[in-house]
Amino acid sequence: MLYEKTSDKFSIIDLSIAAIILFIFLLIIGTHGSPTFWNSILSLTAFQGSNATDWINALGQLATAGAFIIAFSTFHLTKKNERQKLLLEESKLTIKRMEDALAKIDTANSNFENIEFVCVCLSNLATDLEAIYGDITDETYKAIVRMHWQNMHFNHLRIAFKNVNFNSVLRNLGVDYREAKNLTKHNTKTPPGINDEYKFYRRALQSSHVAPLLEKRYNDFQNLGHFITSFFDKDKTDDYMHGSMSWLVPEAGVPLVAALSNIYVSNTEKLFKSLASMNKNN
Structure with a gap:
């Protein structure tokens, strides 16, 4: 678009929020989570005694964490987009007020x-x-x-x-x-x-x-x-x-x-x- 400036920047703030959420979630699992999860992880990293059940348990826990992060990020982005839309509408309204003043x-x-x-x-x-x-x-x-x-x-x-x-x-x-x-x-x-x-x-x-x-x-x-x-x-x-x-x-x-x-x-x-x-x- 002629009036649009190109931008290849990514949001460092969004990445930081996601990292913090992942850290907190893993911390909660570590203190209050099921021992099965950590046993599965240790078994997988040591490649000793791992079986299909261990893989399924580990992937299930990670999928739960990922789903939580995705849900939170979606909520965050939705609120951000809603605010941006409000700012856009208020900007257009302010310019309309300028035209009314003129x-x-x-x-x-x-x-x-x-x-x-x-x-x-x-x-x-x-x-x-x-x-x-x-x-x-x-x-x-x-x-x-x-x-x-x-x-x-x-x-x-x-x-x-x-x-x-x-x-x-x-x-x-x-x-x-x-x-x-x-x-x-x-x-x-x-x-x-x-x-x-x-x-x-x-x-x-x-x-x-x-x-x-x-x-x-x-x-x-x-x-x-x-x-x-x-x-x-x-x-x-x-x-x-x-x-x-x-x-x-x-x-x-x-x-x-x-x-x-x-x-x-x-x-x-x-x-x-x-x-x-x-x-x-x-």
Whole structure:
């Protein structure tokens, strides 16, 4: 399967459990078992006086031990598989909740409050999924989760955020959209390779018409960094993206949120530097 990682590893834990069970079973036989069993074993190993009855007794006892081990291993594997299935279903349910949260993005009357609310919900769900997914050991189940996650990311998350009405966002912030749209220059260099939509958002959000209004609301955007990390950071998404040739770039996937997050981080650093400079002068 495209989304499935091949694994030739065997479970050392399962082998250890089987060995412990066999040891305990033999110990019980040795202390409370029938002397016939040990007499048969000694007779067989010495090859003296052994007969068909000795072989049958020894094999019967070993078969009993083997049946017990097989029964316990089957029970253990059944419980393990049941847990894996529960983790799979919970993972799929969590991804469905992500899609439900994305459906709450208001594209008709878009505003920063709504965007921040959805990002917080998605970040919390991403934390839940990370914990659940980390306990899934069955590679086939992991492949299924990857398919659902990639579908959510490319067919729901990206589309939902790109459908945000920026005109409405600025209008609700108190800025006339035409003023931001007409901006053509910016006092900082835009990183190369970033698409025009991200460039436009960053330029507009840092304009003299928008920046003063955003400065009053830094605390409202403090969770955007967590959202960007959860859904675009390579360390967080590399396993989810196995089997896909796509690269997750926030500036391309969620350009408005990426621009807002990058501005918030850069301005926060400037604020700390300013405070440090003031303290030094004092």
